[in-house]
Amino acid sequence: MTDYSAEQLRDLVHTLAASGEPAPILQIGEPVLRRQAAAFDGQLDTADLTALLGLMRRTMQAAPGVGLAAPQIGIPLRIAVLEDTFDAEPEIAEARHRAPLPYCAIINPSYRAVGEETAAFYEGCLSFAGFQGVVERHRSVELDYDQPDGSHRRESFTGWQARIVQHETDHLSGTIYVDKMLPRSLCGNAEYFRYWAQPTVDQARAGLNFQTGVRPRRP
Template sequence: MAPESDHAPLAERVEELLAAGGPLPIVAAGRPVLRRPAEAYDGSLGPALLARFVEALRLTMRAAPGVGLAAPQVGVELRIAVLEDPAPVPEDIATIRGRRPQPFRVLVNPVYEPVGTARAAFFEGCLSVPGWQAVVARHAEVRLRAEDERGRPVDEVFTGWPARIVQHETDHLDGTLYLDRAEPRSLSTNEAVAALWSQPTPAAAAAALGFELP
């Protein structure tokens, strides 16, 4: 672990972010912080500041609203992300997409690896790319290794939509946006998705817009 003084500027910046109170400003695509690998968290904020930062991430994610948020999305280059999904979708969509309610959880220094070779493709959006969605093929099942906010180890297999959230948020910590993995011809405004592509799968969009699904 590096000396505490080495981390002072980062801790000070987080303190400044939190000083305003309320949801934190979300960084939009085009900012370099979203394109750089985040630094591993090694205690640089201290337990009390980390707890406050995590609570601010939770507040910001819920206010957006979203189902996940990574620290770089609020301008903090640390490998920390939060996720929570109440999954308020119709049963047919939930079944096909494998979307199940997920409790709030904190992921510190997460990494994932695929389990098996199955892939699933669905429309996906991002709080840092507001107003747009695109179809992304991702691993259908992944193994996540991380720590929680108290330093306890996390080693868990995720499937379906929870696996998608884990991959999306962990990608943010590697400087990757969902658009990097998306099918370019599927790119649609939120309004177009709501009006035309609200089916449980993106099969109709693939046929109409001219792209292939896995």
């Protein structure tokens, strides 16, 4: 459930999308980021849903980021957009199993772990700007979601793509990566790039004295 009626959601989308510019990204502390987003069940018609997805993609790309959930721009619906086409150094891409993720919109998503293997890496969030922390996540997941045309899809993701999927789906349950982060790993962006921007977190783990190998928690 959401406190917004369908009419209020449409008006909010119209207001945010009217300028054609990216939307402001809400920061941690905003109540909407900590609430369970409502399932999308037709509150927006096709034109308004298309406008919302276009706005979210513009906002994600302008940030820039690799994913954005609707609550991050104040829309309390279970909708997210994903896209990772950034170049990565070969050593980093190999260590993080990072492959390009073409743009997609996921509606009412839910994931489950595939296997027991986990991976710990630094990640950041557009709603907690300026910081990064290490999160231990499932290396592979299976995602169930609806597509904008209303069709249902089940898809498997692994490596960095699986991390993006988990991060954005967690947002829709009111969970931000700091809730799952290894606390001693938190650092500012400047400190991350000065000390810990290696392909793995081994040096950061030793330097900041945190442990990996903790089973990931669900949202």
